[in-house]
Amino acid sequence: MxxxxxxxxxxxxxxxxxxxxxxxxxxxxxxxxxxGPTPHTSPDVWTFGLSGEVSEPRSWTWTEFRALPSERFTTxxxxxxxxxxxxxxxxxxSVDTLLDGVETEASxxxxxxxxxxxxxxxxxxxxxxxxxxxxxxxxxxLEPEHGGPARLLVPHLYFWKSAKWVRGLELRSDDEPGFWxxxxxxxxxxxxxxxxxxGD
Amino acid sequence: xAGAALPGRLSWRLxxxxxxxxxxxxxxxxxxxxxxWPGHLAGQHVDVRLTAEDGYQTERSYSIAxxxxxxxxELTGERLDDGEVSPYLxxxxxxxxxxxxxxxxxxxxxxxxxxxxxxSGPPTDGGAPLMLVAGGSGVxxxxxxxxxxxxxxxxxxxxxxxxxxxxxxxxxxxxxxRLADAGDGFQLVLALTxxxxxxxxxxxxxxxxxxxxxxxxxxxARPAAFVCxxxxxxESVAAALVELGHEPGRVxxxxxxPTGGR
Amino acid sequence: MTAEPARSGAPMDExxxxxxxxxxxxxxxxxxxxxxxxxxxxxxxxxxxxELAAQLLYRYPHAPGAAxxxxxCGNLLLVVVEHPRGVRLAMPGLSWISASVG
Numbered sequence: 001m002x003x004x005x006x007x008x009x010x011x012x013x014x015x016x017x018x019x020x021x022x023x024x025x026x027x028x029x030x031x032x033x034x035x036g037p038t039p040h041t042s043p044d045v046w047t048f049g050l051s052g053e054v055s056e057p058r059s060w061t062w063t064e065f066r067a068l069p070s071e072r073f074t075t076x077x078x079x080x081x082x083x084x085x086x087x088x089x090x091x092x093x094s095v096d097t098l099l100d101g102v103e104t105e106a107s108x109x110x111x112x113x114x115x116x117x118x119x120x121x122x123x124x125x126x127x128x129x130x131x132x133x134x135x136x137x138x139x140x141x142l143e144p145e146h147g148g149p150a151r152l153l154v155p156h157l158y159f160w161k162s163a164k165w166v167r168g169l170e171l172r173s174d175d176e177p178g179f180w181x182x183x184x185x186x187x188x189x190x191x192x193x194x195x196x197x198x199g200d
Numbered sequence: 201x202a203g204a205a206l207p208g209r210l211s212w213r214l215x216x217x218x219x220x221x222x223x224x225x226x227x228x229x230x231x232x233x234x235x236x237w238p239g240h241l242a243g244q245h246v247d248v249r250l251t252a253e254d255g256y257q258t259e260r261s262y263s264i265a266x267x268x269x270x271x272x273x274e275l276t277g278e279r280l281d282d283g284e285v286s287p288y289l290x291x292x293x294x295x296x297x298x299x300x301x302x303x304x305x306x307x308x309x310x311x312x313x314x315x316x317x318x319x320s321g322p323p324t325d326g327g328a329p330l331m332l333v334a335g336g337s338g339v340x341x342x343x344x345x346x347x348x349x350x351x352x353x354x355x356x357x358x359x360x361x362x363x364x365x366x367x368x369x370x371x372x373x374x375x376x377x378r379l380a381d382a383g384d385g386f387q388l389v390l391a392l393t394x395x396x397x398x399x400x401x402x403x404x405x406x407x408x409x410x411x412x413x414x415x416x417x418x419x420x421a422r423p424a425a426f427v428c429x430x431x432x433x434x435e436s437v438a439a440a441l442v443e444l445g446h447e448p449g450r451v452x453x454x455x456x457x458p459t460g461g462r
Numbered sequence: 463m464t465a466e467p468a469r470s471g472a473p474m475d476e477x478x479x480x481x482x483x484x485x486x487x488x489x490x491x492x493x494x495x496x497x498x499x500x501x502x503x504x505x506x507x508x509x510x511x512x513e514l515a516a517q518l519l520y521r522y523p524h525a526p527g528a529a530x531x532x533x534x535c536g537n538l539l540l541v542v543v544e545h546p547r548g549v550r551l552a553m554p555g556l557s558w559i560s561a562s563v564g
Contacts, residue, residue, distance in 0.1 A: 003214060003300055005250040007292045010258060011284045025256055032479065033522045035529035037536065081524040082256075116538075160526055180526050184543035184550035197545040210492040247488040258523055261485055284523070305488040307500030308515035431478055453516060455485075458478040 015086055019076060021191035024084040031083065032145045035179065039114035039165045040144055048098075048133065048150070049168035052110075055103035062149070066135070068093045073132075078191040080158040080180075090153055092134030095126045095169070106171035110178060111152050114165040119178035120187070121154065121161055123171065130156055133166060158189040158196070210302045212249060217297045218272060223371045226279045227337065228290045229265060231272040232299060239268055242344040243310035243426070243454075246275065246303030250285060260285045263340040263428075263454075264304065267347035276371060278337040309454045311345045311426065313354035328450075330358040331416050331423040333407065333437050336369075338429025338456055343372050345426070346386065350379055358386045361415045363407050363433070365394035389415050407433065409440040419445030424452075431455040479522070483515040486528055489542055493549040501561035506554075507537030514540070514559070 015026035043062035050058040060068070072091040078084045109126055112118045125131070131154045135142055142148030147164030154161045160180045181187050186195040194200060219231035245263045266274035279290040293299070313327060330349070332342040339362050349358055364370045370390060380388040391403035391411065403411055417423045425446060427437045434455045441451045487499040499515035510532060517539060521528035527543035532555065539555040553559075 003251055003298065004253050005288070005300070006297055008250045008252050008288050010250070010252050010256045012252075012256065025254075031522060031524045033525040035520050035525075035527070035541070036531060036538070037477075037480075079524065080526055083524055180543075183527055183541045183552050184545060185526060197543075197547075199547070210488060245484070245488075260523070261488065302488060302492065305491060305497070306484055306515070307487070307497040308513050309484055431480055435477070448512070453482060455480065455482045455519075457481055 015084070019086055020084050021078055022194050023082060024078055024191065025082055027083045027085055029083075030085060030146065031079070033079075033081075034115075034145075034164070035117065036115050038144050041114055041149060041165065041167075043149060046149055047167065050098060050102060050171065051168060052170035052172050053104050053106040054171050058098075058102070060098075065093065065133075065150070068097055070135075071132075072136075072139075075153075075155040077155055077159050077162070080160055080185060080189070080191075080196045089138050090132065090134040091136035091139075092132035092150070092153060094129065095131040095133065095152075096129065098133065098169075099127065104171050106173050108172045108175045110170045110172060110176050111161075111163040111166055112168055112170065113151075113163045114167055117163055117165065117179050118176075119152075119161050119163045120176055120181060121157070122175075122188075125157065126152075126154060126169070130154060156190075158186075158191050160185060161189055210305065212300050212302045214298045214300055215273070217293055217295050217299060220293070220295060223276060224369050224373075226290070226369070227276060227371050228279075229274050229276045230289060230293060230299070231274050232301075234273050234301070237273060238304070240264055240273075240304035241306075241310040241312055242267055242348040243341045244304040244306040244344075245341065246273070246301045246305060248275070248285070248289075249300045249302075250288060251300070258284060261305075262289075263344070265340045265343050267344050267351050269351050270347070276337065276340045276343075278371075309341065309426065309428070309452050311348075311424065313349055313352045313356060327354070327356045327424070329417050329421055329423040330356055331425040332358065332360040332362075333412075333416075333425065333427045333429075334360065334362045335407065335429025335433035336364060336456075337371060338427075338434070338454070339371050341428055341454065342426060343375075346376075346379060349386070350382070350384070353384075355385050357417075359389065359415065359417075360386075361389045361391065361407065361411070363391040363393055363403075363429075366392060367397055367400075407437055409443065412437065412440050413444055416441065416444065416446075419447075422447075422450060425450060426452050426454075428454040429456055431457055479520075481519040481521060483513070483517045483519055483530055485519050485521060486530060486540075486542060487515065489528070489544060489549065490551070493542075493551060496561075498559065498561070501559045503539065503559045504557040505532040505535060505537050505539060506557045507532055508535035509557075510534040 012025045013028045046062045076086045134153045135150045152163040152166040215232040215234040221229040249259045262275045265276040277289040280286045483499045490498045518531045530540040537555045541552040543550045
């Protein structure tokens with residue numbers, strides 16, 4: 001056992017260990033993290049697009065997007081920097097809904113966001129009820145510092161894959177590493193196998 | 201101290217808390233004995249790392265408050281209401297505890313009486329006038345500079361413009377007054393933003409361009425300026441100084457983030 | 463549930479939270495053995511030359527990494543990611559870095 005700072009607890013909360021992936025700590029906070037300035041995109045100009053290897057590209061305005069069927073759900077989120085937040089409540093449109101009727105032979109998606117952020121995922125990981133584009137957190141409109149007006153949510157992977165300020169998905173047959181994947185993080189990011197960094 | 205300026209691999213080491221000193225109701229100075237401390241330059245900082253029993257770790261940076269000649273390394277921390285680390289330093293740490301740190305760190309936001317390369321102005325007794333601007337706990341690294349200046353008997357003209365909410369919140373208030381009364385060319389200007397003592401004739405608002413134009417040497421004097429404190433203050437002060445004609449390269453900044461400390 | 467996304471007011475945006483390159487000095491020095499932040503760098507985006515310590519840093523206690531951006535144009539200059547086996551330093555937006563010796 002290495003050095004321990006006497007009396008230091010840090011800001012953690014209690015949680016059932018089996019709900020936490022290996023190496024994670026539960027928190028009641030919701031840390032604000034970003035690699036740049038917070039974009040502020042007004043609903044008048046916001047659009048979400050599907051592009052790349054699709055039978056036809058699609059795009060929704062904010063009004064069109066909010067008219068799609070959405071669901072309110074509770075899930076746990078796990079950040080690669082070891083904090084996990086349990087029982088978080090979101091509302092959003094399933095990516096399955098967005099892809100409904102789209103024909104593609106693509107195996108990968110690149111999510112892209114305002115602020116030049118990107119992240120890559122296998123298409124199979126954003127379908128079958130595994131991913132949403134969410135617009136509300138804790139029954140409130142999603143704040144810009146947490147990715148509002150809308151962010152991608154993919155709870156089964158580390159939270160950097162849940163791209164804030166998401167503006168679209170590009171479907172691809174090749175896998176293109178996104179921002180953090182380029183700068184040292186794992187290409188896939190499964191918290192239950194502790195796939196944090198490249199080489200893990 | 202030449203040793204501090206030499207590059208070398210930084211590694212984590214354990215220091216001992218040998219003293220504690222309350223500065224204001226929310227601010228405390230920690231006196232540390234650091235084995236094999238190589239010395240440092242005024243303005244440098246250390247990274248502090250805390251480890252909980254279950255292995256959880258977190259790090260923060262703290263400016264060194266002590267001057268290089270002082271026997272102990274002093275850190276001054278402010279308790280942030282939302283802080284994870286700051287309450288540990290201001291409330292929990294006791295004499296005899298160990299604190300893990302690495303340093304000294306930083307080659308940019310530093311000052312020594314002989315002058316550094318970017319801060320050699322017209323000859324005025326060895327260096328350019330020293331203009332220090334601080335908000336809240338931003339005064340910490342600047343205090344190291346003033347302590348160094350006093351300890352070396354430097355006569356470089358120096359001025360500190362420091363903002364705080366109340367007089368009781370001015371960190372090192374008594375020591376700053378003593379230095380200002382010493383008559384060696386150091387002037388202290390305070391801006392109290394929330395409440396003032398009766399009869400206060402000093403500034404009673406946040407630092408702004410008008411205050412800077414009244415307080416700072418003219419650009420032609422080429423002062424060496426150091427600005428430290430909350431990010432919004434640092435950015436607006438630095439921009440105002442450049443507007444007043446000071447060269448951007450002679451206005452050095454250190455942002456502390458959303459509030460006065462870290 | 464309202465249809466409008468929340469608009470952010472003034473407080474608590476990244477302009478309050480951001481730091482500068484000074485806060486990166488420890489990580490870089492422990493990796494390279496030298497303090498890079500005192501060095502000057504040229505932004506590949508706008509051409510501005512300034513000390514890395516004076517540039518804008520987006521780095522939070524529990525963030526995946528640190529991103530240094532040009533104070534003039536916001537271009538991404540440098541990204542540092544620490545991991546258990548070491549550190550990865552990327553410099554996607556610096557044309558060059560220049561430091562004086564001695």
